[in-house]
Each structure stands twice: as C-alpha cells, then as structure tokens.
Amino acid sequence: MNRVRVLVFNAALGALDYSVREGMRVEPGAVVEVPLGPRRIIGVVWEEERLFAKGVPVEKLRPILGVVPVPPLSAPLRRLVEWVADYYVAPMSAVARMVLSSGGALAGPRTMTEYRLVDGAKPPRLTPQRKKALERLDGEQATIRELAEIAEVSEGVLRGMVGAGLIEPVEVDIDRPYRSADPDFDVPTLSDDQRGASQRMIELVREGAFAPLLLDGVTGSGKTETYFEAVAEAIRLDKQVLVLLPEIALTENFLRRFEDRFGAKPVLWHSSRKSTERRRAWRAVADGGAQVVVGARSSLFLPFRNLGLIVVDEAHETSFKQEDGVRYNARDVAVIRAQLEGAPVVLASATPALESMQLAANGTYEKLDLPSRFGGATLPDIAVLDLRETPPERGRWIAPPLVEKLAERLDRGEQSLLFLNRRGYAPLTLCRHCGYRFQCPNCSAWLVEHRLSQRLACHHCGHEVPPPAACPECGEPDCLVACGPGVERIADEVAELFPDARTALVTSDTLTSPEKIAEFVAGAEGGAIDIIVGTQLVTKGYHFPELTLVGVIDADLGLEGGDLRAAERTFQQVAQVAGRAGRAAKPGEVLIQTRHPDAPVIEALAENDRDAFYEAETEARRDAGAPPFGRWAAIIVSSEDEAEARDAARAIGGIRPDHPDIAVFGPAPAPLSLLRGRYRYRFLINARRSAKLQDVIREWLGQFDFASGIRIGVDIDPYSFV
Numbered sequence: 001m002n003r004v005r006v007l008v009f010n011a012a013l014g015a016l017d018y019s020v021r022e023g024m025r026v027e028p029g030a031v032v033e034v035p036l037g038p039r040r041i042i043g044v045v046w047e048e049e050r051l052f053a054k055g056v057p058v059e060k061l062r063p064i065l066g067v068v069p070v071p072p073l074s075a076p077l078r079r080l081v082e083w084v085a086d087y088y089v090a091p092m093s094a095v096a097r098m099v100l101s102s103g104g105a106l107a108g109p110r111t112m113t114e115y116r117l118v119d120g121a122k123p124p125r126l127t128p129q130r131k132k133a134l135e136r137l138d139g140e141q142a143t144i145r146e147l148a149e150i151a152e153v154s155e156g157v158l159r160g161m162v163g164a165g166l167i168e169p170v171e172v173d174i175d176r177p178y179r180s181a182d183p184d185f186d187v188p189t190l191s192d193d194q195r196g197a198s199q200r201m202i203e204l205v206r207e208g209a210f211a212p213l214l215l216d217g218v219t220g221s222g223k224t225e226t227y228f229e230a231v232a233e234a235i236r237l238d239k240q241v242l243v244l245l246p247e248i249a250l251t252e253n254f255l256r257r258f259e260d261r262f263g264a265k266p267v268l269w270h271s272s273r274k275s276t277e278r279r280r281a282w283r284a285v286a287d288g289g290a291q292v293v294v295g296a297r298s299s300l301f302l303p304f305r306n307l308g309l310i311v312v313d314e315a316h317e318t319s320f321k322q323e324d325g326v327r328y329n330a331r332d333v334a335v336i337r338a339q340l341e342g343a344p345v346v347l348a349s350a351t352p353a354l355e356s357m358q359l360a361a362n363g364t365y366e367k368l369d370l371p372s373r374f375g376g377a378t379l380p381d382i383a384v385l386d387l388r389e390t391p392p393e394r395g396r397w398i399a400p401p402l403v404e405k406l407a408e409r410l411d412r413g414e415q416s417l418l419f420l421n422r423r424g425y426a427p428l429t430l431c432r433h434c435g436y437r438f439q440c441p442n443c444s445a446w447l448v449e450h451r452l453s454q455r456l457a458c459h460h461c462g463h464e465v466p467p468p469a470a471c472p473e474c475g476e477p478d479c480l481v482a483c484g485p486g487v488e489r490i491a492d493e494v495a496e497l498f499p500d501a502r503t504a505l506v507t508s509d510t511l512t513s514p515e516k517i518a519e520f521v522a523g524a525e526g527g528a529i530d531i532i533v534g535t536q537l538v539t540k541g542y543h544f545p546e547l548t549l550v551g552v553i554d555a556d557l558g559l560e561g562g563d564l565r566a567a568e569r570t571f572q573q574v575a576q577v578a579g580r581a582g583r584a585a586k587p588g589e590v591l592i593q594t595r596h597p598d599a600p601v602i603e604a605l606a607e608n609d610r611d612a613f614y615e616a617e618t619e620a621r622r623d624a625g626a627p628p629f630g631r632w633a634a635i636i637v638s639s640e641d642e643a644e645a646r647d648a649a650r651a652i653g654g655i656r657p658d659h660p661d662i663a664v665f666g667p668a669p670a671p672l673s674l675l676r677g678r679y680r681y682r683f684l685i686n687a688r689r690s691a692k693l694q695d696v697i698r699e700w701l702g703q704f705d706f707a708s709g710i711r712i713g714v715d716i717d718p719y720s721f722v
C-alpha cells in the first residue's frame with residue numbers, strides 16, 4: 001500500500017494522508033474523493049514534501065475512495081495555489097477551493113434536462129404568476145431552479161406549467177464543444193504604433209516565456225485591437241489565452257468586438273453564470289478545448305492546460321482586488337500565474353496604477369506605448385469649472401456654464417455624458433422636522449434613497465426599506481428631505497432643464513442584465529440617446545462616436561475619504577471618463593466641476609499633464625513609505641458582539657511584533673465600525689519591502705485561539721481602508 005497526501009477542503013484540517021489501493025494510480029494534482037468520518041469529501045493529491053501533515057502510520061490510513069475523472073491540476077497551478085496562500089496569508093484549502101469552483105464540473109451525467117417555453121402555446125386563462133413567467137422566460141432555456149430565479153416565481157409554478165404543456169423539457173449535451181475562433185477572420189490594418197506594440201507581443205507569445213508588459217495607451221488608442229493580434233498568434237500556436245476584465249458589465253461589449261475579429265465568441269467565465277455553463281467552461285479549459293477565456297478575477301484560478309498569454313484589461317481598476325474570502329489582487333496574481341506558466345502577461349491601461357508605472361520605470365516590466373488616438377482623433381480639451389465662482393442654482397448641481405454646453409450639444413445633435421460616482425437619488429435622507437437621519441441597522445452607514453425603485457437602501461449590506469410615510473423618530477408625516485445628489489437626482493435635473501432630450505441613466509441599478517447593457521450600447525452608438533447620466537460604469541471601455549461633451553459633476557468626491565490612493569483614483573476616474581469624449585471625427589470637450597481647482601490632481605487633469613501627476617504622487621508615496629516603496633497590510637478583527645471584538649483586538653495588540661522594519665498601528669475601530677452586523681476593529685501595518693511581513697503576521701496571529709464568533713481577516717496590500 002502507498003501513502004498519498006491530500007489537501008482536503010477544510011481549513012482546519014489542511015492536509016491528511018490516505019492510502020492507495022493496489023492498482024489505483026494517483027498522481028499529484030489528481031482530484032480525489034476521500035472518507036472523512038462518515039462523509040465523503042473532495043481533495044487534491046499534493047506532493048508529500050511540499051505540504052505538512054500529521055504522521056499517521058501507513059497501516060492506520062483509510063484508503064482513497066476514487067479519482068474524479070477530470071485532468072489533474074497542473075504543477076504550475078499547484079504552485080499558484082501555494083503562492084497565493086503564502087502571500088495573502090490564507091488557508092491553502094480556501095485557495096484550492098477557488099480552483100475547483102465549479103462543483104458541477106467534477107461529476108454527474110454528460111447530458112441534462114433544461115426547460116423552455118413551448119413555442120406558440122396560447123393558454124386561454126392564466127394566473128398572474130404564470131403570466132409573469134411567460135413574459136420573463138421568452139428566449140430562456142435553463143433548469144427549473146434557474147428559470148424560477150429569472151422569472152421570480154416559485155419552482156412549483158413552473159412545474160405546474162410543465163404539466164400544463166406550457167413549458168417543455170429539452171435534453172442537452174452539457175459538454176458540447178465551443179466554436180473555434182479563427183485568428184484570421186477579420187484582421188484590421190494597424191497604425192504604425194499599434195503594429196510596433198503588437199509585433200513585440202507576438203514575438204513574446206512565440207518565445208513562450210514569462211514576460212510582463214505594460215501596454216500604456218491613451219484612451220481611444222486601440223489597445224484592444226493591438227492585443228488582439230497577440231491573442232490571434234496564441235490561437236495559431238494552439239495555446240490558450242485568458243483575458244481578465246474588471247467588470248461583468250464590460251463583457252458584452254468585449255464579446256461583440258471579439259466575435260467581429262475572430263468570428264466566434266470567447267468562453268465567458270464569471271461567478272453568476274449558470275452552473276451548467278460553468279461546468280462546460282471549466283472542463284473545456286481543462287482539456288484545452290477553450291481557446292480564449294474572458295472573465296472576472298476568479299477566472300485566474302481556472303485549470304488551463306496550455307496557457308500562452310494573459311491580458312489584464314483596464315489593469316488599473318480597483319475591482320481586481322477581491323475584498324472578501326481570500327483577499328487577493330487579480331492583477332498581481334495574473335503576473336505570478338504568467339510567471340509560473342512561462343507566458344507573457346499584458347497589463348493594458350490608459351491610466352496605469354502607480355505601482356505598475358514604477359515597475360516599468362525600474363525595468364521589471366517592459367513598457368509598450370500607444371501615445372495617440374486611433375484614426376486621427378485627438379484627445380479632448382479639458383477645462384475646470386470652479387463651483388465657488390459659478391455655483392449652480394439653489395437645489396441644483398449642474399453649474400450654468402455646463403448647462404450651456406449641454407444645450408449647445410443638443411442643438412448640434414451631439415451626445416453628452418454627465419458623470420457622478422454615486423448611485424441612487426440622494427446619499428443622505430433626513431427628517432425636516434427633527435433632523436433624524438436614516439441609518440442602516442446593520443452598518444455604520446446612511447441609507448441611500450433610490451427613488452426609481454422607491455426604497456432606502458444600504459450600499460454595504462443590501463438592507464432596504466420602503467421610504468416611510470412618517471418620521472420614525474418624531475412621527476411627522478411627509479417629512480423626508482434628500483441631502484446631496486446621486487445620479488438619479490442629476491437625471492431629474494436634466495429632465496427639468498431639457499424636457500425633450502432623450503436621456504439614459506446608467507448605473508448598476510439600471511443595467512441589470514446583458515440585454516439591458518446591449519440595449520443601452522446600441523442606443524448610445526446609434527444616436528438614440530442625447531444625454532447619458534452615469535456612475536463609474538460608463539467611464540471605461542465604451543466608444544460612442546457622437547459623444548463630444550463630458551461633464552464631471554463633482555471631481556472632489558473621491559478626494560474626501562483621503563485614503564492612500566484617493567488622488568490616484570480621482571485622476572484615473574476623471575481621465576477615463578474624459579477619455580469617452582471626441583473619440584471619432586468630432587473633437588471632444590470636458591468640464592470638471594470642483595471646489596478645489598488648485599488641488600494638484602485637478603491641475604494635472606486640466607493641463608493634461610499625466611507625467612507631472614505621476615511624478616508628484618510617486619514622491620509622496622516614497623516619503624510616506626507607502627506602496628510601491630513600502631508595504632501595507634491590514635488586520636480586521638470582527639464579531640457580532642462589540643465587547644468580544646474589542647477584547648480580541650486588544651489581546652492581539654497586546655503582543656504586537658517588535659521588529660525594526662515593521663510598524664503596527666491600532667487597534668482602532670474601523671471607519672465602518674459596524675458592517676453587516678459585525679463590529680470591526682483594525683490594525684494597519686507598514687513595513688519596509690525587505691521585511692518578511694507575511695511570516696511576521698502568521699507567527700503573531702498563530703499564537704491565538706479565539707472563540708468561533710471572532711473572525712480575523714488579513715488583507716495584504718489593501719485597497720480599502722474602511
């Protein structure tokens with residue numbers, strides 16, 4: 001009998017040893033079923049020398065029950081799991097679980113039953129529930145459970161409809177192959193700059209070795225067209241490609257452009273896809289049938305067989321940072337994965353993160369530049385609108401000069417975009433009588449009024465209530481006053497100013513499905529929309545030829561929090577939204593409303609002086625020992641019981657590490673001191689790059705054994721300081 005070490009999916013257990021029956025072959029990476037007490041659980045066979053387990057004599061080991069029929073996880077992927085667990089101070093089992101994130105991929109039949117509406121069924125009389133289902137399920141095909149979710153009716157209602165012949169079952173082959181992308185389907189003619197950059201990427205794809213690249217191209221320079229040529233080369237060489245996008249909302253646009261270029265859609269991966277689609281994608285990635293995968297950050301952990309290129313598009317986006325579970329930064333993990341797989345990785349952005357710029361400056365990353373817009377389009381003119389000198393009218397948020405510009409665009413039949421990064425109608429609601437402020441019961445945060453959906457909502461935990469008819473504190477009826485603007489309020493203001501203009505409100509509350517996104521994009525491209533009002537969702541990726549005016553409603557908003565990256569984020573956001581203007585034949589213009597026109601970041605934006613901004617910001621970070629020159633980590637201690645959280649935080653603080661290269665601040669109540677019903681205390685740690693920060697944290701926290709109600713979250717290279 002042989003001994004094998006298995007990483008089981010239970011953080012407390014880690015690795016366990018099992019025996020292997022005569023004749024059964026298991027290699028490292030094999031996904032296996034093992035007994036644990038009375039249960040059968042899933043695990044991954046690991047190299048014995050790389051993973052510690054308690055030494056149980058071989059004759060006492062229980063045998064592995066079976067090998068799951070999927071390809072073993074490759075050695076580079078196993079090394080990635082180890083790296084992520086080590087760097088982000090996370091349990092290896094939690095990281096490995098992300099790799100096997102499609103439970104459906106591991107077992108089950110190859111066909112399954114899905115359901116769809118029967119064509120042309122015209123029932124005489126319908127219950128309201130059935131009517132709703134008929135309306136909402138048009139064109140859908142999925143399991144009963146998934147259809148119930150789409151239609152927002154119970155599964156029972158749908159089963160009844162199957163019985164009544166309104167819905168029919170269909171047998172589908174889960175693992176049917178994907179259509180192949182054709183690298184030569186529609187090859188564009190590149191500009192000289194584009195060709196230079198794409199040639200270099202193609203060369204590196206051919207070499208098939210690790211190479212980190214920063215594709216630094218201004219907005220509208222055609223970064224996508226340029227890296228598509230490297231994608232094409234990888235396809236020709238029969239290698240797989242992963243393209244990471246920061247937001248699911250951007251994928252619609254990407255899918256279409258990809259299909260235009262390659263004649264077939266790429267494989268799409270994100271956590272809200274149907275389980276069968278995830279299974280199909282996971283298995284196709286593992287057996288090499290998936291050529292190009294486009295996905296959110298979780299696609300980094302897919303079991304590629306032969307990865308030849310990774311692209312991180314809009315690489316500066318902070319949504320690449322995962323904020324719960326294993327807190328990792330997908331941009332950084334992408335570079336590590338490329339290194340382990342021996343493949344080039346391209347970080348594409350018009351406003352790269354300061355960390356990436358620094359790595360390019362010191363030669364770690366090779367920089368490829370696209371300094372001008374494609375097709376002779378010019379970058380927009382940017383002007384600052386000082387709200388102290390020309391304030392908006394009382395109760396309004398758009399200052400007169402911007403109103404005038406909007407009117408001009410309407411006259412000329414051109415498009416405008418107003419940007420405010422705040423969902424809802426108003427960020428704060430109070431009682432006009434007693435001053436009561438509506439607050440979330442689970443979080444230390446105000447409830448945000450959403451007028452379209454008629455609710456007050458917490459943006460942190462999702463708690464929502466209908467707006468009350470009377471103040472819960474003093475009982476005064478009709479007393480609510482909205483304070484400050486959200487995008488819904490700006491859209492109202494636009495409707496009052498220009499009743500005939502066709503406006504579109506674009507936020508995650510309105511673009512809730514791929515269909516709605518497609519509808520918006522078609523409207524904006526086809527000139528059916530005059531004024532777009534939107535949150536950060538419209539700041540990037542889109543290319544609307546008629547859009548010639550961008551108004552930033554409040555450029556100071558992002559600077560308020562004052563966290564480490566506030567200035568950088570403001571710069572990126574405003575530069576990106578400004579980059580939507582004048583992308584085609586007609587030149588663009590940008591107006592930035594601010595109360596701080598002389599803040600360095602606003603000046604840099606107005607003067608279009610990116611270098612000056614990066615230089616000043618780099619110096620400030622260097623002085624503060626902040627990333628990339630020093631490192632930060634955060635530890636968050638939380639509990640549903642305030643005293644328990646505080647006591648645990650104090651206990652941890654009581655034996656803080658004493659290390660010349662590491663400074664520990666805290667514990668202090670976190671700015672969001674209550675979140676989803678948990679009280680939170682924070683430590684912030686600043687370390688020199690040379691310090692072994694993770695080892696110190698592991699050793700420090702390893703001394704404690706807290707009650708199960710206490711959670712301790714470690715955040716390495718944090719982006720969120722709340």
Ligand SMILES: Nc1ncnc2c1ncn2[C@@H]1O[C@H](COP(=O)(O)OP(=O)(O)OP(=O)(O)O)[C@@H](O)[C@H]1O
Nearest residue numbers: 188189190219220221222223224225350374541543
């Ligand atoms: N070589 C080319 N041939 C034809 N069209 C091109 C070419 N390069 C770019 N374009 C077009 O120019 C527009 C801008 O390109 P793209 O959206 O890729 O820019 P980008 O660099 O990603 O900009 P942003 O960072 O602002 O999103 C797109 O409509 C794209 O199809």
Ligand SMILES: [Zn+2]
Nearest residue numbers: 440443458461
């Ligand atoms: Zn809340």
